[in-house]
Amino acid sequence: xxxxxxxxxxxxxxxxxxxxxxxxxxxxxxxxxxxxxxxxxxxxxxxxxxxxxxxxxxxxxxxxxxxxxxxxxxxxxxxxxxxxxxxxxxxxxxxxxxxxxxxxxxxxxxxxxxxxxxxxxxxxxx
Numbered sequence: 831x832x833x834x835x836x837x838x839x840x841x842x843x844x845x846x847x848x849x850x851x852x853x854x855x856x857x858x859x860x861x862x863x864x865x866x867x868x869x870x871x872x873x874x875x876x877x878x879x880x881x882x883x884x885x886x887x888x889x890x891x892x893x894x895x896x897x898x899x900x901x902x903x904x905x906x907x908x909x910x911x912x913x914x915x916x917x918x919x920x921x922x923x924x925x926x927x928x929x930x931x932x933x934x935x936x937x938x939x940x941x942x943x944x945x946x947x948x949x950x951x952x953x954x955x956x
Contacts, residue, residue, distance in 0.1 A: 831871040837882050838923040839863045845911065845919040852907045879924065887916040 841849075841860040849857045865882060869875040894908040911919055938954045945952055 833869045833871075833926060835867045835869055835875060836925050836928070837865045837867065837879070837886075838925065839865070839886055839920045840923070842914075842919055842921055844914055848907060848910045848914070852903050852910070856907075879922075883916060883922055886920070886922075890919070 840862045846857060846860060849860055863886075865886070867875050867877050867882060891908075891912065894904070894911060896904050935954060942952050942954045
């Protein structure tokens with residue numbers, strides 16, 4: 831049997847803070863990214879988490895290099911990012927599946943009704 835694992839890379843608040851301080855025009859480029867790995871029930875995953883994370887970090891650091899002469903802000907951003915390290919810059923979540931958001935909303939409506947019956951009123955939204 832074959833399954834897929836999804837690695838979700840999200841920028842940390844520390845990285846976003848450095849970007850806002852030094853390169854505010856680039857903050858919008860720090861987006862969550864998802865990468866997948868195929869896993870087989872008998873042989874395991876084609877790539878281990880450490881390899882995926884190291885590859886992500888290597889590519890990110892390479893994108894932080896600019897042709898000479900590098901602007902001072904870029905040098906400062908790269909220096910501060912490197913000092914934070916991979917896990918200071920990115921959180922990594924791993925999931926084997928996701929579901930349709932419509933199911934989440936439907937479940938939340940049932941949960942809101944249950945909570946309301948117990949004196950807690952929360953809005954699910956429309």
